[in-house]
Amino acid sequence: MSNAVVSIKTKTARTGERISHPFRVIVEKEMADHIRSWRFIILIAIIALTSLGSLYTALANFSQAVKPNDPEGTFFFLKLFTITDGTMPSFTVFISFLGPLLGIALGFDAINSEHNRGTMGRMLSQPIHRDYIINAKFTAALAVISVMLMALGLLVMGAGLIFIGIPPTAGEFMRVVFFILLSILYVAFWLNLSILFSVLFRQPATAALSAIAVWLFFSVFYPLIVNLITKSLAPSEMAAPQTIIAFEQFRLALLRLMPNQLFSEATTTLLMPSVRSLGPLTMEQMIGALPGPLPLGQSLLMVWPQVTGMAAGTIISFVISYVLFMRREIRSR
Amino acid sequence: MVSVPEIWKEVAVADNIIELKGLTRRYGPFTAVDSLDLAIEKGEIFGLLGPNGAGKSTTILMMLGLTEPDDGTVRVCGFDPVSDPVEVKKRVGYLPEEVGFYDDLTGMENLVYTARLNGLSSNAARIKAGKLMERIGLDAEKAKKTGKYSRGMRQRLGLADVLIKDPEVIILDEPTLGIDPAGVKEFLELIVGLSREQKITVLFSSHHLHQVQQICDRVGIFVAGKLLAVGDVKSLAAQLFRGEDRPAGSERKDYSLDDIYFRYFEGGVDHE
Numbered sequence: 001m002s003n004a005v006v007s008i009k010t011k012t013a014r015t016g017e018r019i020s021h022p023f024r025v026i027v028e029k030e031m032a033d034h035i036r037s038w039r040f041i042i043l044i045a046i047i048a049l050t051s052l053g054s055l056y057t058a059l060a061n062f063s064q065a066v067k068p069n070d071p072e073g074t075f076f077f078l079k080l081f082t083i084t085d086g087t088m089p090s091f092t093v094f095i096s097f098l099g100p101l102l103g104i105a106l107g108f109d110a111i112n113s114e115h116n117r118g119t120m121g122r123m124l125s126q127p128i129h130r131d132y133i134i135n136a137k138f139t140a141a142l143a144v145i146s147v148m149l150m151a152l153g154l155l156v157m158g159a160g161l162i163f164i165g166i167p168p169t170a171g172e173f174m175r176v177v178f179f180i181l182l183s184i185l186y187v188a189f190w191l192n193l194s195i196l197f198s199v200l201f202r203q204p205a206t207a208a209l210s211a212i213a214v215w216l217f218f219s220v221f222y223p224l225i226v227n228l229i230t231k232s233l234a235p236s237e238m239a240a241p242q243t244i245i246a247f248e249q250f251r252l253a254l255l256r257l258m259p260n261q262l263f264s265e266a267t268t269t270l271l272m273p274s275v276r277s278l279g280p281l282t283m284e285q286m287i288g289a290l291p292g293p294l295p296l297g298q299s300l301l302m303v304w305p306q307v308t309g310m311a312a313g314t315i316i317s318f319v320i321s322y323v324l325f326m327r328r329e330i331r332s333r
Numbered sequence: 334m335v336s337v338p339e340i341w342k343e344v345a346v347a348d349n350i351i352e353l354k355g356l357t358r359r360y361g362p363f364t365a366v367d368s369l370d371l372a373i374e375k376g377e378i379f380g381l382l383g384p385n386g387a388g389k390s391t392t393i394l395m396m397l398g399l400t401e402p403d404d405g406t407v408r409v410c411g412f413d414p415v416s417d418p419v420e421v422k423k424r425v426g427y428l429p430e431e432v433g434f435y436d437d438l439t440g441m442e443n444l445v446y447t448a449r450l451n452g453l454s455s456n457a458a459r460i461k462a463g464k465l466m467e468r469i470g471l472d473a474e475k476a477k478k479t480g481k482y483s484r485g486m487r488q489r490l491g492l493a494d495v496l497i498k499d500p501e502v503i504i505l506d507e508p509t510l511g512i513d514p515a516g517v518k519e520f521l522e523l524i525v526g527l528s529r530e531q532k533i534t535v536l537f538s539s540h541h542l543h544q545v546q547q548i549c550d551r552v553g554i555f556v557a558g559k560l561l562a563v564g565d566v567k568s569l570a571a572q573l574f575r576g577e578d579r580p581a582g583s584e585r586k587d588y589s590l591d592d593i594y595f596r597y598f599e600g601g602v603d604h605e
Contacts, residue, residue, distance in 0.1 A: 018454055025449045036437075118433020122494065125397055125427035126450040127419045330399050 022128045023136055030140030034106060040144070043105055047152065050094045055080070055156055057088040059163050075293060077168040078175060078271045080160040091156060092267045095149075095183050096260050097219070102148075103190030104211040106141040109204035110134070110195045111325060116202070124330050134195070134325050138318065141191050146184050153180040171296055178300065179270050185310050186263045190215065192317040199321045199328075218258045226254045248280040262310050266303040273299060278306075350375040350502055350534045351396065355405035358391050358558075365391045367558035368405065373536065375501075378528050380545035381538040382594060383555030389538045390430070392555075393504055396536075397427055410501055423451070426495030430507045432487060436480030440471055440490050443479055444497055451498040458497075465493040469523070485512040489520065496527070502534045503527075509544060521548050546590040554597055561597055569593050 065083040084090040114120040197207035273293035351373040358366040366388040394400040398414030448458035570588035
């Protein structure tokens with residue numbers, strides 16, 4: 001017993017001799033801060049509960065969801081993430097709803113809290129480059145989010161495996177992994193947006209509220225606005241097919257300005273292999289097509305624009321916050 | 334044709350650890366620091382005096398590379414903070430006016446963090462932080478969260494935080510603000526002791542004239558972005574009060590820094 005304790009001690013002593021790069025030191029500290037914070041514990045509790053709930057509804061309705069002539073019949077493991085009986089939203093809907101909240105919660109006080117505590121001046125007088133601070137904040141939050149979502153996704157898979165008793169195929173497994181990566185990217189977008197607000201606003205409360213306002217705008221009001229616009233512009237049913245298609249494409253283009261629209265399109269495609277188009281299809285395109293699942297590569301190709309869009313949004317908000325932060329003059333408090 | 338950096342090397346021979354030449358910083362139409370020239374020698378304790386908004390803090394920020402000068406050059410420990418901020422910050426410890434700590438970490442953890450940012454392994458950092466906590470008299474409080482520290486304790490922890498990187502230069506901006514008189518005395522003695530012992534250069538910016546007089550070898554009086562006078566208290570007094578026997582209305586024989594300072598602001602001295 002005491003031998004074991006001693007060996008652990010010498011081990012830590014040995015690792016303690018390693019000199020870490022300052023960037024790593026900051027990331028480690030930020031990650032520790034996140035994990036220890038009440039905020040994170042509460043978020044984890046909410047998200048774990050909702051995934052449990054969605055998993056429960058998915059499992060309860062699993063037998064009805066699998067139909068004999070379903071082209072996706074071979075992919076029923078993926079249904080764990082998408083099916084619902086209407087009382088509880090599915091796992092993907094939960095992620096698209098709560099993911100932004102997670103991102104916002106981990107980023108809204110990234111920079112301004114350092115100002116308010118007066119630690120920014122002290123940090124910047126250490127021998128580190130200024131961008132280490134903002135980069136490390138982003139990296140730490142992203143690492144925490146990735147670990148959490150990855151664990152959550154794999155746990156849902158594991159639970160599903162226990163209850164259904166049929167293991168997922170390699171293809172299904174890869175689809176779920178891509179879905180998790182996509183969710184991480186989606187949360188990263190909201191994380192960067194809230195970091196941007198934390199650079200812009202001195203008060204963390206203002207930053208949090210503005211980020212939540214953007215989130216609410218996109219998830220509640222923007223679809224309404226798009227509806228209003230498109231309703232007034234809608235062509236009659238007698239209009240030429242080109243007009244109808246052009247209009248439909250215009251409507252989709254407007255909707256695709258929403259990050260949540262991009263996310264839901266991408267997840268639908270990944271988790272429902274029979275989806276073969278996200279836009280309008282003409283009868284000509286449909287005729288002769290056999291309803292069958294797409295291979296993973298084709299599904300990925302189809303969501304590539306959506307992924308690029310989300311990545312672009314993430315990068316743009318990060319670049320703006322980076323530039324603003326680097327140019328700001330730092331005074332104590 | 335000699336390039337500018339080479340000229341700098343020639344000038345820097347005089348063992349000046351901080352050299353400011355024609356340093357200027359403007360904020361819109363307002364000139365915070367106006368073509369400032371200043372040289373501070375290694376190992377001296379230099380007092381920077383001046384009213385609020387005189388540009389002291391801006392000057393300090395420019396020395397650390399946290400603000401870029403509009404004009405002029407800075408050399409600290411032989412490096413230019415504009416192009417080499419990290420090298421400068423390795424050698425310069427800065428204690429800001431209101432030092433902030435991570436309130437949910439203990440004093441010890443805060444110190445260890447700074448030490449690791451300065452390239453110490455976590456073991457070495459822990460040992461060094463422990464020693465410093467003892468030295469500044471916070472040994473009993475090292476496991477307490479800094480959120481529960483008193484103002485004076487935070488200030489002392491700030492000094493430890495500066496010392497943990499073994500600096501060549503310490504810049505202190507109003508460090509004694511809000512500490513009780515006994516604490517101030519202890520704090521100042523600690524600084525003087527360190528400076529003499531390890532030949533650390535100290536730049537001490539303060540409004541407390543008697544504190545400055547007590548510990549500083551030389552002082553600079555700073556008004557509206559300009560340095561009006563530099564020198565030790567005696568020579569400043571000799572310059573200013575030539576022909577006067579003793580401070581007006583006082584029994585004292587020597588002139589204090591108060592007399593000098595107020596002479597500058599009562600218009601007794603031609604600023605140009």
